[in-house]
Amino acid sequence: MRNKQKQEWLRDVQDVIDIIGGRWKGAILASLCDKGKRFNELQRDLDIITPRILTKELRYLEMNKLLVREPDSGSGVTYSLTEHGKSLEPLIISIVKWGKKHREVVLGQPMEV
Amino acid sequence: MRNKQKQEWLRDVQDVIDIIGGRWKGAILASLCDKGKRFNELQRDLDIITPRILTKELRYLEMNKLLVREPDSGSGVTYSLTEHGKSLEPLIISIVKWGKKHREVVLGQPMEV
DNA sequence: CGGAATCCCCGACGATACTG
DNA sequence: CAGTATCGTCGGGGATTCCG
Numbered sequence: 117m118r119n120k121q122k123q124e125w126l127r128d129v130q131d132v133i134d135i136i137g138g139r140w141k142g143a144i145l146a147s148l149c150d151k152g153k154r155f156n157e158l159q160r161d162l163d164i165i166t167p168r169i170l171t172k173e174l175r176y177l178e179m180n181k182l183l184v185r186e187p188d189s190g191s192g193v194t195y196s197l198t199e200h201g202k203s204l205e206p207l208i209i210s211i212v213k214w215g216k217k218h219r220e221v222v223l224g225q226p227m228e229v
Numbered sequence: 230m231r232n233k234q235k236q237e238w239l240r241d242v243q244d245v246i247d248i249i250g251g252r253w254k255g256a257i258l259a260s261l262c263d264k265g266k267r268f269n270e271l272q273r274d275l276d277i278i279t280p281r282i283l284t285k286e287l288r289y290l291e292m293n294k295l296l297v298r299e300p301d302s303g304s305g306v307t308y309s310l311t312e313h314g315k316s317l318e319p320l321i322i323s324i325v326k327w328g329k330k331h332r333e334v335v336l337g338q339p340m341e342v
Numbered sequence: 343c344g345g346a347a348t349c350c351c352c353g354a355c356g357a358t359a360c361t362g
Numbered sequence: 363c364a365g366t367a368t369c370g371t372c373g374g375g376g377a378t379t380c381c382g
Contacts, residue, residue, distance in 0.1 A: 122259040128328030129255050129321060135331070137246045139375075146235040155344050166376060171345060181334055191343050191382090200334045207327045208242060214320045215241030218248070221294055221313045252355075268364050279356060280365060304362090304363050 135180060136208065140165055140173045145201060148183060152196030177201075248293060249321065253278055253286045258314060261296060265309030290314075 136142045140162065147153065147161045159170055174195060177183050182201035187193045249255045253275065260266065260274045272283055287308060290296050295314035300306045 122262070125321060125325050126255050126259060128325040128332075129249060131331065132324050132328045133246055133250045136242060137250055142239050142242050146239060149235070159344095166378090167345060168347090168377090169375065172375090179335075180331070187344095193344065200331070203330075204327070207323060208238065210320060210323050211245050212238050212241040214317070215245045217316070218244065218293070218313070219241075222292075272364095279358090281357090281367090282355065284365060285355095300364095306364065 132207075135177075135182065136204070136211075138173070140169060141177060142208075144170075144173055144177065145182065145197070145204060148195060148197050148201070149205070152186075152194045155193055155195070158195065245320075248290075248295065249317070249324075251286075253282060254290060255321075257283075257286055257290065258295065258310070258317060261308060261310045261314070262318070265299075265307045268306055268308070271308065 136145065143162055144158065147158060153161065159165060159167065174185065178185055181198055183195050183197050185193055185195055256275055257271065260271060266274065272278060272280065291298055294311055296308050296310050298306055298308055
């Protein structure tokens with residue numbers, strides 16, 4: 117760990133994990149991927165997350181500029197991904213790819229060369 | 230979230246996050262990246278992680294076949310990455326790359342097209 | 343409808359000490 | 363050297379209720 121560059125990596129990795137990690141953030145991003153959604157719509161879509169948590173997560177993601185909150189005239193709010201938010205998708209795909217390979221390995225495939 | 234594929238993605242992502250997330254796992258992997266290390270060596274390398282935690286993390290990573298524990302004759306144990314463990318590096322690099330971009334965006338760069 | 347306020351629980355993480 | 367044992371804390375996540 118004396119290695120400076122790796123120290124920095126760790127910080128970056130932690131940041132990203134903070135964004136897509138946790139129980140809900142990934143799901144929220146995924147749900148918004150198709151199209152923008154309203155609060156209640158999200159709440160239903162996410163298998164009954166409590167409003168408190170949903171609000172908190174949305175705020176966090178908004179702060180990180182991954183999504184935007186747009187009140188429409190009346191009592192309605194729409195959340196949708198920003199370009200930056202969408203740019204996460206390729207990364208997610210890489211992660212998923214490794215994750216699948218990982219599952220195979222752990223389930224007992226031979227792998228040691 | 231009705232989207233089946235995305236549900237699966239989320240699971241995979243969570244798995245991966247579980248591996249590189251948390252406070253220490255990433256650091257341990259990074260530390261072992263150069264070469265295998267002994268328990269105490271790791272402990273020192275990781276800026277005073279307590280033995281309890283280190284043991285727990287090592288066990289977890291071992292279970293996931295990212296590293297191997299090899300007792301050498303005498304009272305010494307060496308931990309080193311498996312091929313599978315090493316295969317994480319490219320992924321980490323992708324994550325770091327996005328993380329850096331992300332920091333720029335959040336720090337206030339224009340980015341909306 | 344879209345939240346905010348309160349209260350609570352549990353699991354991750356840690357400090358410290360001890361052992362074969 | 364390589365752990366175990368015991369205890370403690372701290373905060374994320376949740377249930378429930380109330381509000382404009």
